[in-house]
Amino acid sequence: MNGPLKVPTTERTQHMLLDADNRRLTQEIQNLPYVDIPSALSLAFRRLHTFNRFAMTPAKRLQIVSPFHYAFIRFLDYYRNQLSGSLFAKEVNSNELDNLLEFIQELGFAYKHIIRDALARQKRPAGFATVLYMAMLYQYYHGLFSYNRGRMLKRSHWQEFHYLYFLACELQQEDKPVTCPDGSEGSVSHLYKQSLLLGLASPYAMGAEDQWRTCDYTARFAGLLELVEPDSISQLSECYFVAPTCLQPAYIPGSLPETVTTARILDLSRLMDTVFRHLSAIKAGESLRLTGLHNMQRKQALDLLTMLSERWFRNPQRNSERHVIDEQIGLVWGLENICAMLDPTQRRMDMLQNRNAGSDKRAWSRGSDESTSGLRVKLSGDPTRFPEAGQVVAMIRQRSGRKILEVGVVRWAAISRDDAPECGIERLRGSVRKVTIQQQSDQATERNGLLILLRNKSGL
Structure with missing residues (x-):
């Protein structure tokens, strides 16, 4: 039932739990030296890395990992500003990005621990949709910063991501609204669609700025992508589709795997209609606020949407x-x-x-x-x-x-x-x-x- 989720091995002990008081931990994370982000990142990583190597109940682990989201938001804001062309940005050391990726991976480990333990006990904690969402959220940002770093994803990245979505569907949790520890809202389904679109946009062919712009655009319009069950297996050879065991963002048209038991077709029609409408609006001189790309120049927005429309459409070079x-x-x-x-x-x-x-x-x-x-x-x-x-x-x-x-x-x-x-x-x-x-x-x-x-x- 745990599927392909990979987590570090844990040890059973008692003494570590004495230093895991939620209020003290929350205060500790909020008081990290954020004026020196690399140092704060190192401290947060070591703390979370330790917790992830010890066994504890799902409820206790959820209580412990939640405060670390505050640190994640601080690191996210800082490194995004450095990578996305901020006026005061400086070149990011590649070792810092590697450290950030390790920290985000540990956040994902914590929630995957909770999912595995809950499924093994056959007893889901309250708010299980939020647990699934948080595991996918950290997986998503691990992928995004890997694109920024120019580092290839492990084969298990997409397999785990697809598995979590289909698990949410099986438990009827995919469309439930969830609230993150920082107060932001979302759903498993919307985050899944957003990640698929970013992955299908050939992110390694983009610079970091365009990767983040695509992140913003898909966050706003990913809901227009529809995931539908196929009428027949033969239909899968004509379009993008996903399955629980897929090792990439989606199977491309014409690449039918040997066996398919569960799948969803990506219906891009509504999304592409919107993209082309935005392209027409930009060419006509209308406000960029309609597209959600108002923080960039008109030509940059036009080039980005043209590129996305080409990559989300059927690309014969891929086949x-x-x-x-x-x-x-x-x-x-x-x-x-x-x-x-x-x-x-x-x-x-x-x-x-x-x-x-x-x-x-x-x-x-x-x-x-x-x-x-x-x-x-x-x-x-x-x-x-x-x-x-x-x-x-x-x-x-x-x-x-x-x-x-x-x-x-x-x-x-x-x-x-x-x-x-x-x-x-x-x-x-x-x-x-x-x-x-x-x-x-x-x-x-x-x-x-x-x-x-x-x-x-x-x-x-």
Whole structure:
């Protein structure tokens, strides 16, 4: 009955419960040194980590974990401001984000402990919908900050998330209104829809600002997404759908698993009608308040909604047939570095002057799978150096003993579970050469560019 929920092993003891008075703990959490967020985060994590390793009743654990939500809200506000382009934002240390992810994971562990213990006892505590919601809430933010960090989610992330939703449906708790410890309200169903939409928006292809903007937009309009039971199994091959054992946000059209017993179809029609209406309103110059995106420039809102509409619609690139490869591929990224590599004169000058220009934007990689439209690679070397989504990248490959050059665009980039950068690269077909863009005025300077001559089937 506990399904796929993963929690740390607990020990039975008595002495730890003496230091778990709810009022004292609430005061302790509220008095953490929030002027120094990294220190407060470390203290809160250690405290919660300890509690999660000891056995206690569901009611007692719920009493203990609730005060930590105050710390979570403080950390959430702080790191969101740093990541979403705040005027006074500073660059966030990646180690801080890793610590935040560990703290959020511990919050999720606490509520998953409660769910597992309650199901094992076959006795649900009062407000079980809130317990399910809180477990999913922390799972959701663990995913969102993982996107911000550029770190891939574990395979169990989505399986647990889907399981919790379908468990709520089985217990008829999915639409019950719940109230968080901070007073905010929600429901399991709405949070589930919001998370699905964010996951289907290709978050690793976005910057942190757009990830948070998508979070805001889906929080407001996720209710327009409808989850309906299919009339027949054959219907599942035509649309997005979810199942309790799904290991991704949703099964995409055309990817029917071997066995499906319980499923819900994602009906995006009402949501997409609203997105297109918002796009028309923005183009017509109407107020951005209608879209909930009033804290950004009009062009940014237009670009974001255009991107979301394309990704939430059927995307044929996601369904192209892939085959496994095991190939070493050299990568060079950045327009100037690629142009320098293509210029024989520049290469000779670099060799004569013993210069290693652009070496920080070169790496060896290992190709893992490939389709007609692109490939997936895992980089070796420094895990902090890899191309970002949207960058042009040159790939040096071997074919029949000869080196060939391919150029592509990075569509997504993330850090894998073994701390190695991975990228999805869309191939740009055609021959590539360096060109010089001449100056247009006395003040302007010449610039480098890449010319890609596309070829049709007849070779022209």
